[in-house]
Amino acid sequence: MQRYFGDRSTAVSVVDLVEHFRGEMNKVTVYRILSRMEAEGIIHSFSGSDGLKWYAACKQCTNHSHYDHHPHFQCKVCGMIECLEISLPIPKLKNRKVDTEIILLIGECETCAS
Numbered sequence: 001m002q003r004y005f006g007d008r009s010t011a012v013s014v015v016d017l018v019e020h021f022r023g024e025m026n027k028v029t030v031y032r033i034l035s036r037m038e039a040e041g042i043i044h045s046f047s048g049s050d051g052l053k054w055y056a057a058c059k060q061c062t063n064h065s066h067y068d069h070h071p072h073f074q075c076k077v078c079g080m081i082e083c084l085e086i087s088l089p090i091p092k093l094k095n096r097k098v099d100t101e102i103i104l105l106i107g108e109c110e111t112c113a114s
């Protein structure tokens with residue numbers, strides 16, 4: 001499964017992962033491997049606009065620190081999601097502590113827009 005993520009630059013939904021590895025391993029095993037790989041800093045997860053959990057390969061994470069505070073882009077035509085190599089500033093909120101951010105930009109990808 002690690003090789004599966006290593007070869008791709010876009011994210012993949014948990015539904016597609018279970019489907020892809022059907023026959024090799026069951027759903028529970030897929031979930032277990034995903035959570036281990038996430039803990040080790042190999043992949044990261046986020047929610048797509050469909051409410052599904054999506055996974056993508058991490059670029060420079062280790063099991064000590066995750067650098068996953070980047071927005072994602074989802075194409076509304078083909079549905080693909082990719083990591084954006086940019087950082088958006090998180091606003092300071094008075095009297096509130098922010099743990100995580102989920103920023104999903106939605107539009108048309110390069111292929112679908114042309």
Ligand SMILES: [Zn+2]
Pocket residue numbers: 075076077078079080108109110111112113
């Ligand atoms: Zn597209």
Ligand SMILES: [Zn+2]
Pocket residue numbers: 044056068070071072082083084
């Ligand atoms: Zn990402």
